[in-house]
Amino acid sequence: MIPELGHFALILAAMLAITQSFLPLWGAQRGDVRLMASGAPLAVAGFIAIGISFAALIWAYATNDTTVVNVVANSHSAKPMLFKITGTWGNHEGSMILWVLVLAGCSAAVAGFGGSLPSALQARVQAVMGMISLGFLAFILFTSNPFERIWPPPPDGQGLNPLLQDIGLAIHPPLLYLGYVGYAVTFAFAVAALIEGRVDAAWGRWVRPWSLAAWSFLTMGISIGSWWAYYELGWGGYWFWDPVENASLLPWLAGTALLHSAIVVEKREALKVWTVLLALLAFALSLLGTFLVRSGVLNSVHSFASDPARGIFILCLLGIYVAGAFALFAWRAPAMAPAGFFAPISREGGIVLNNLLLCSITAVVFVGTLYPLFLDLLTGQMISVGPPFFNAATAPLALPLVMAMAVGPMLAWKRAALWPVLQRLWWAACVALLAFILTLALAGWHVLSALGFACAFWLLAGAVADIADRAGVGRTSLRNAWNRARNLPRAAWGAAISHAGVGVTILGISGMGLATEKLVAVPPGGSTTFAGYEWRLEGVRDFVGPNFTARKATITVLRDGRVVHVMEPSKRYFPIGRTNTTEAAIRTSPAGDLYAVLGEERDGEAVLRLHNNPLAPWIWLGAGIMALGAAFSLSDRRIRIAAPARRRKDEAEAAA
Amino acid sequence: MTRKKRRLYILLLCAIGLGSATALTLTAFQDNLVFFRSPSDIVRETPPPGRAFRLGGLVEEGSVQRQGEYQGRPAIRFRVTDGAHAIPVVFTGVLPDLFREGQGVVTQGMMGEDGTFRAREVLARHDETYMPPEVADALKRSGHWNPAQGAAPPAANWNTLDPQRPPAGQRSGS
Numbered sequence: 012m013i014p015e016l017g018h019f020a021l022i023l024a025a026m027l028a029i030t031q032s033f034l035p036l037w038g039a040q041r042g043d044v045r046l047m048a049s050g051a052p053l054a055v056a057g058f059i060a061i062g063i064s065f066a067a068l069i070w071a072y073a074t075n076d077t078t079v080v081n082v083v084a085n086s087h088s089a090k091p092m093l094f095k096i097t098g099t100w101g102n103h104e105g106s107m108i109l110w111v112l113v114l115a116g117c118s119a120a121v122a123g124f125g126g127s128l129p130s131a132l133q134a135r136v137q138a139v140m141g142m143i144s145l146g147f148l149a150f151i152l153f154t155s156n157p158f159e160r161i162w163p164p165p166p167d168g169q170g171l172n173p174l175l176q177d178i179g180l181a182i183h184p185p186l187l188y189l190g191y192v193g194y195a196v197t198f199a200f201a202v203a204a205l206i207e208g209r210v211d212a213a214w215g216r217w218v219r220p221w222s223l224a225a226w227s228f229l230t231m232g233i234s235i236g237s238w239w240a241y242y243e244l245g246w247g248g249y250w251f252w253d254p255v256e257n258a259s260l261l262p263w264l265a266g267t268a269l270l271h272s273a274i275v276v277e278k279r280e281a282l283k284v285w286t287v288l289l290a291l292l293a294f295a296l297s298l299l300g301t302f303l304v305r306s307g308v309l310n311s312v313h314s315f316a317s318d319p320a321r322g323i324f325i326l327c328l329l330g331i332y333v334a335g336a337f338a339l340f341a342w343r344a345p346a347m348a349p350a351g352f353f354a355p356i357s358r359e360g361g362i363v364l365n366n367l368l369l370c371s372i373t374a375v376v377f378v379g380t381l382y383p384l385f386l387d388l389l390t391g392q393m394i395s396v397g398p399p400f401f402n403a404a405t406a407p408l409a410l411p412l413v414m415a416m417a418v419g420p421m422l423a424w425k426r427a428a429l430w431p432v433l434q435r436l437w438w439a440a441c442v443a444l445l446a447f448i449l450t451l452a453l454a455g456w457h458v459l460s461a462l463g464f465a466c467a468f469w470l471l472a473g474a475v476a477d478i479a480d481r482a483g484v485g486r487t488s489l490r491n492a493w494n495r496a497r498n499l500p501r502a503a504w505g506a507a508i509s510h511a512g513v514g515v516t517i518l519g520i521s522g523m524g525l526a527t528e529k530l531v532a533v534p535p536g537g538s539t540t541f542a543g544y545e546w547r548l549e550g551v552r553d554f555v556g557p558n559f560t561a562r563k564a565t566i567t568v569l570r571d572g573r574v575v576h577v578m579e580p581s582k583r584y585f586p587i588g589r590t591n592t593t594e595a596a597i598r599t600s601p602a603g604d605l606y607a608v609l610g611e612e613r614d615g616e617a618v619l620r621l622h623n624n625p626l627a628p629w630i631w632l633g634a635g636i637m638a639l640g641a642a643f644s645l646s647d648r649r650i651r652i653a654a655p656a657r658r659r660k661d662e663a664e665a666a667a
Numbered sequence: 668m669t670r671k672k673r674r675l676y677i678l679l680l681c682a683i684g685l686g687s688a689t690a691l692t693l694t695a696f697q698d699n700l701v702f703f704r705s706p707s708d709i710v711r712e713t714p715p716p717g718r719a720f721r722l723g724g725l726v727e728e729g730s731v732q733r734q735g736e737y738q739g740r741p742a743i744r745f746r747v748t749d750g751a752h753a754i755p756v757v758f759t760g761v762l763p764d765l766f767r768e769g770q771g772v773v774t775q776g777m778m779g780e781d782g783t784f785r786a787r788e789v790l791a792r793h794d795e796t797y798m799p800p801e802v803a804d805a806l807k808r809s810g811h812w813n814p815a816q817g818a819a820p821p822a823a824n825w826n827t828l829d830p831q832r833p834p835a836g837q838r839s840g841s
Contacts, residue, residue: 353673367681368684374692379695395700399698403699408687611761
């Protein structure tokens with residue numbers, strides 16, 4: 012009964028989405044206030060309906076209801092309860108429900124927070140959100156219905172891919188979807204603005220928090236995915252330039268550009284057309300990511316099923332939304348009057364440079380990701396584009412971006428002089444140079460890593476210099492400067508924190524550039540030296556888990572005869588689904604990770620793969636700091652509700 | 668600064684950005700495209716040593732030797748076949764979890780002077796029934812499987828198929 016209830020709620024949500032797509036839009040065109048006001052309650056109702064549907068699916072998983080095909084294909088009664096629940100979105104159908112749930116949630120949030128939004132804009136945004144929701148609900152109902160039944164029910168399910176039975180999976184997709192779908196909101200705002208033919212500072216003030224929120228979730232989602240790959244796949248790497256990873260990176264790059272250009276719209280009313288274009292682009296790339304991952308065009312751990320019908324359906328959705336939005340853009344964008352002129356050397360100019368470089372990187376990653384697909388389609392030739400390509404093609408673009416990142420925030424709006432800013436940054440340049448020289452002196456001839464360290468310290472010092480400059484350190488007393496720093500707008504702090512976060516991530520990446528690895532066969536009781544430690548294999552034993560059996564090695568890591576850590580890497584065997592997984596053992600410290608993987612056993616010896624990954628944890632910590640910075644900006648009251656509300660009041664008074 | 672001049676600057680900047688992105692992409696493509704080759708492709712035309720490519724096929728039944736060393740590291744030797752030809756491969760590293768004899772595999776590396784393929788990585792697959800599309804294609808090209816006659820026969824049979832005779836799947840079809 013419960014699955015039918017979920018199915019019914021999903022159909023109901025689709026009906027609500029149809030209404031939401033048309034009524035408010037029609038109302039906005041006709042100026043009918045009652046029709047316009049229908050958008051918000053419809054959005055909330057849709058959210059509730061999809062929520063019921065999602066809860067029903069979780070219920071089916073939690074109770075291991077084997078009459079539901081989806082549960083049979085992806086779950087098993089022996090799975091721990093946590094993974095039964097997270098397994099709900101660990102498969103294609105369930106993850107699509109989560110996708111629309113998040114979308115409806117955003118839609119409801121626009122309705123909830125959007126009290127001060129002009130009603131025509133609110134109505135149009137809701138209508139566009141409704142159209143997106145409708146497309147994906149139709150996709151679920153027609154091609155990937157999770158509530159289909161099977162009779163007679165099989166005795167038990169087939170189990171979930173053991174790689175996905177992990178806490179990382181519990182949080183990675185929801186965060187990623189919050190990011191992807193957050194760009195649906197900025198997309199809806201952009202389309203609504205195109206329909207209205209008007210983009211102003213108030214519009215920028217509305218788009219900015221949404222792009223900030225989406226960006227911060229996407230940052231977290233990507234970094235948790237990367238962290239999951241690092242500890243769960245056991246390859247010792249954190250980013251493989253896998254097409255699926257790139258699919259999430261593309262909207263992130265475009266979204267980062269959008270985040271910055273939205274500031275210019277808000278503050279200076281310039282770059283309007285460009286910002287609208289970026290908003291369309293960020294969501295188009297999110298949809299592309301969904302298509303690549305869900306269609307089975309790419310084969311990886313992410314593509315649960317390859318059903319051509321699904322691929323074609325998503326491709327059609329992609330075509331309709333993207334082509335529709337860009338056609339609207341081509342038709343309406345020329346109507347938007349440019350305003351807010353600025354000199355090339357100015358904050359706006361810096362942001363234009365940022366956008367240019369980010370878009371170039373996006374284009375390079377886009378081409379590298381899709382070229383093999385197109386070549387295969389056109390000529391049948393099989394090629395692959397791997398990490399060397401992406402490293403070689405993106406690093407030269409990332410370097411000027413990083414260099415400009417410390418300078419940009421210190422430039423004045425409208426017209427600025429470069430020289431005084433550089434003077435205030437000279438010590439940061441010294442720190443960066445010192446880092447470069449020290450790396451070469453201590454770690455040997457690793458120019459790229461040394462360059463990376465220089466960039467990292469340049470950004471960290473640049474963030475400090477930015478705040479110090481705003482607080483007036485050196486121009487006023489320290490106490491005074493402290494008070495000024497505390498009273499700086501949160502957005503300024505947020506920018507500095509996020510930029511410093513990028514520096515921290517680059518620090519980790521550069522450290523990983525110095526990583527070393529050793530593959531060695533050791534008998535029990537034997538030991539090997541690596542990375543300045545003695546690694547002693549105490550033994551390998553059998554181990555039984557809730558739904559797997561394992562071989563577990565015990566390795567004692569010693570330094571100068573003292574035990575530093577005991578590591579237990581293992582190889583698990585899952586009888587349901589007959590798969591093996593490798594569980595790496597990781598010892599994390601601020602200086603870096605020691606990472607051990609158990610290979611096969613032969614001739615009484617065990618093959619061990621040992622990694623020394625200097626500074627590795629900072630990669631993900633840096634991403635966390637970036638997201639934190641975004642959250643800080645988001646909490647700035649100035650950019651949230653107060654300003655547009657005040658503005659509207661002023662307008663109302665002026666009209667009266 | 669006039670509007671016209673500003674627009675000119677921005678256009679110029681865009682051209683530089685786009686141009687450098689294109690130039691970077693093309694040069695990086697030139698050096699880093701990795702082609703896929705089947706054992707038959709390699710026999711037909713030996714790739715120059717020092718150029719990385721992907722070799723794919725099935726792990727020949729009974730060919731996996733987990734002993735000996737290569738360049739001071741514990742090595743694994745096996746042969747990759749597409750039914751018509753087989754190429755010996757040496758790999759130093761921990762094999763992915765789904766590496767099995769008789770299953771599809773994709774390896775990336777370079778050809779050595781002695782005709783042995785030095786795999787730098789053996790690509791992990793996450794599903795035991797999964798056949799890499801490149802491998803499926805290579806098997807088709809080597810003439811062992813006609814997709815028109817149904818699904819691919821079980822992977823375990825592939826390396827035992829005689830190239831002169833049609834494989835089991837086709838025999839039952841005719």
